[in-house]
Amino acid sequence: MPVKPWTAFPQIASSEITPESVWLNRRSLMKAAAAGAGLATAGETVAESKPTLELDYAPAEDGTAFKAAEMLTPYDAATSYNNFYEFGTDKADPARYADTMTTDPWEIKVGGLVNKPGKLHLEDILTGFDLEERIYRFRCVEAWSMVVPWIGFPLSALLERFEPKAEGKFVEFKTLYRRGEMRGTRSFTSVIDWPYREGLRMDEAMNPLTLMTVGLYGKTLPNQSGAPLRLITPWKYGFKNIKSIVEINVTDRQPRTSWQDLAPQEYGFYANVNPEVNHPRWSQGWERRLPSSLFNPNRIRTQMFNGYSEQVAGLYKGMDLARYY
Amino acid sequence: MVIPSRWLDSIKAWILPGTINNSGASLFSIPAAWNPAFRAAVFIACLIPFLVLVNAVASNSLGPDPAEHLMHVTGEWVMRFLVLVLLATPLARYGWLRLVRYRRMLGLFVWFYATLHLLVFAQVFIGWSGEQLIEELAERPYVLVGFLAWVILVPLGVTSAQAIRRKMGRHWRTLHKLIYVVAVLGWLHLLWLSRSDVGDAVVYGLIIATLLVYRVRHVLVNASAKAS
Numbered sequence: 001m002p003v004k005p006w007t008a009f010p011q012i013a014s015s016e017i018t019p020e021s022v023w024l025n026r027r028s029l030m031k032a033a034a035a036g037a038g039l040a041t042a043g044e045t046v047a048e049s050k051p052t053l054e055l056d057y058a059p060a061e062d063g064t065a066f067k068a069a070e071m072l073t074p075y076d077a078a079t080s081y082n083n084f085y086e087f088g089t090d091k092a093d094p095a096r097y098a099d100t101m102t103t104d105p106w107e108i109k110v111g112g113l114v115n116k117p118g119k120l121h122l123e124d125i126l127t128g129f130d131l132e133e134r135i136y137r138f139r140c141v142e143a144w145s146m147v148v149p150w151i152g153f154p155l156s157a158l159l160e161r162f163e164p165k166a167e168g169k170f171v172e173f174k175t176l177y178r179r180g181e182m183r184g185t186r187s188f189t190s191v192i193d194w195p196y197r198e199g200l201r202m203d204e205a206m207n208p209l210t211l212m213t214v215g216l217y218g219k220t221l222p223n224q225s226g227a228p229l230r231l232i233t234p235w236k237y238g239f240k241n242i243k244s245i246v247e248i249n250v251t252d253r254q255p256r257t258s259w260q261d262l263a264p265q266e267y268g269f270y271a272n273v274n275p276e277v278n279h280p281r282w283s284q285g286w287e288r289r290l291p292s293s294l295f296n297p298n299r300i301r302t303q304m305f306n307g308y309s310e311q312v313a314g315l316y317k318g319m320d321l322a323r324y325y
Numbered sequence: 326m327v328i329p330s331r332w333l334d335s336i337k338a339w340i341l342p343g344t345i346n347n348s349g350a351s352l353f354s355i356p357a358a359w360n361p362a363f364r365a366a367v368f369i370a371c372l373i374p375f376l377v378l379v380n381a382v383a384s385n386s387l388g389p390d391p392a393e394h395l396m397h398v399t400g401e402w403v404m405r406f407l408v409l410v411l412l413a414t415p416l417a418r419y420g421w422l423r424l425v426r427y428r429r430m431l432g433l434f435v436w437f438y439a440t441l442h443l444l445v446f447a448q449v450f451i452g453w454s455g456e457q458l459i460e461e462l463a464e465r466p467y468v469l470v471g472f473l474a475w476v477i478l479v480p481l482g483v484t485s486a487q488a489i490r491r492k493m494g495r496h497w498r499t500l501h502k503l504i505y506v507v508a509v510l511g512w513l514h515l516l517w518l519s520r521s522d523v524g525d526a527v528v529y530g531l532i533i534a535t536l537l538v539y540r541v542r543h544v545l546v547n548a549s550a551k552a553s
Contacts, residue, residue, distance in 0.1 A: 073389070074389075077388070081389045081390055092388065142393075278464065280464075281517075281518060283457065288390060290389040291389040291390070293382075293385065293391060294387075294392075294445070294448065294449065295448075299449075
């Protein structure tokens with residue numbers, strides 16, 4: 001299948017970005033203050049309890065869509081406020097309970113319509129690809145958003161190793177499903193049909209923005225963020241960004257996805273960020289940029305394709321985005 | 326034996342309501358002199374969830390996105406106080422009059438927490454925009470039923486003053502039957518906004534359904550007793 005050549009990104013002003021030293025400083029100050037007062041939030045203690053490793057990576061290039069020129073969401077916020085229903089539906093549950101998941105050894109089965117089906121292991125994904133940092137906006141379908149410095153490699157680089165066949169039109173992903181280690185999957189009122197499944201069209205999968213992610217903030221992903229390997233598609237709602245992937249299949253038909261199965265009128269296959277198409281239960285015109293607080297909710301307008309129109313709008317030319325949401 | 330006889334009374338009260346006299350001393354009765362202190366203690370207890378929230382907001386300990394938590398907690402307390410209000414009458418029929426004595430206070434706390442819930446919504450979800458409120462009400466049935474429930478609570482709260490109650494006479498009781506509508510709307514609100522986990526909605530649904538069926542059954546039993 002034809003893959004669009006990569007075109008240069010437009011320049012984005014970097015005047016608004018917070019220098020790393022500033023937020024690092026702020027973070028260590030906050031930590032010192034918390035320690036001094038004998039306080040520590042759950043996120044901090046849990047995030048630290050399972051060691052994350054420093055990664056070797058190339059920094060994102062200034063002025064490209066790979067490096068959003070916006071203030072970063074602090075590490076503690078990004079790793080203590082997560083949706084990972086395998087560990088419970090509360091945003092704090094993943095940071096609290098995801099430590100029970102074994103991520104080493106880890107194996108990812110790649111198959112379907114590929115010439116060379118096979119497996120990837122933890123070592124392959126951490127050392128077998130050139131890692132880059134990407135600072136992306138992250139917009140959850142629930143109307144909150146973050147800006148996170150992810151570390152990973154393009155999904156296209158992974159797929160090319162397994163040589164997708166010409167008739168492969170879609171890519172399907174599955175999350176680990178291990179009841180003994182995932183308390184949320186044992187909840188009898190949960191209606192998700194595990195394992196969690198997601199999918200992309202092949203041209204979406206091959207887009208340079210699409211990142212197979214192994215880390216954030218310079219370190220490997222903590223479990224609550226989807227260790228050891230997750231997807232990041234910054235122009236789509238967060239639930240597309242499937243975590244803790246164990247299986248990738250190239251298919252010739254559109255894969256079924258978990259949220260679409262559960263509530264097709266609320267969550268579509270495309271799930272492109274779109275302020276014009278509201279979720280049935282809330283407006284998508286606005287988002288809370290985290291951290292947010294009661295007296296400073298930090299509400300900002302949501303942008304079409306989460307601000308990545310230039311890079312991805314072409315993928316959907318002529319499509320009725322209100323119908324294919 | 327005091328306890329078994331009370332149990333028997335309870336069973337009898339359930340099967341044949343109105344046939345037993347509950348005026349006797351209850352297992353849980355408190356000396357009358359303690360009542361004012363007890364009332365103050367109940368009031369403070371009802372305020373505790375609010376004070377906890379105020380403290381959490383003031384100390385900024387609600388995490389990076391307190392919006393959902395604030396909505397969730399205030400909404401949960403509305404449902405809990407609603408259940409307590411609806412429990413008062415059945416428990417009184419079984420001889421436990423304590424709750425019915427504070428029913429007005431508990432009802433006002435339903436209104437109080439519902440108002441907080443609405444204020445948080447205005448602040449963090451729609452930024453006090455009238456245009457966005459109208460959009461929410463027009464497009465989202467769960468917002469509409471929740472808002473309606475709050476609107477109904479306004480006249481109930483306003484007419485809870487003793488003087489107004491006396492002036493209204495028997496109309497007061499009729500008006501305050503609207504609390505059943507509030508309970509059903511509140512439950513619908515909860516059901517329609519749940520996502521993958523309907524656990525809460527199921528639990529509150531069972532409790533509220535039981536308490537409403539109790540009323541219907543009571544009315545039917547009374548009607549048939551009168552007819553015969």
